[in-house]
Amino acid sequence: MMAALAKAISRATRTSVDVETLKVLVIFAGAGLLLSLVAAMIYQQAANAALW
Template sequence: MMPALVKALSCTTGRDIDVEGLKTILIFCGTGLLLSVVAAMTYGLNLAADVF
């Protein structure tokens, strides 16, 4: 899956893309998306009262 994505990005941009660099970028983007979703789900909840 990853080599196909790298090949497609390389063809569309015309630049050589490194697989490891792309993995790092995808991990950071995924982490940010996960934190955003968790923050949106807990918006308005008083988590301190629920825990204790």
């Protein structure tokens, strides 16, 4: 699946995209998403505590 995704990105951008590079990008994007969700959950709890 990663190879097919790398091929599709390479065709779309007309640049060479390596599967390993794609894996690193997916890992960092996933970590960023996880941190964003955790921050949103913490902020929601703080906002609820301030309102009540």
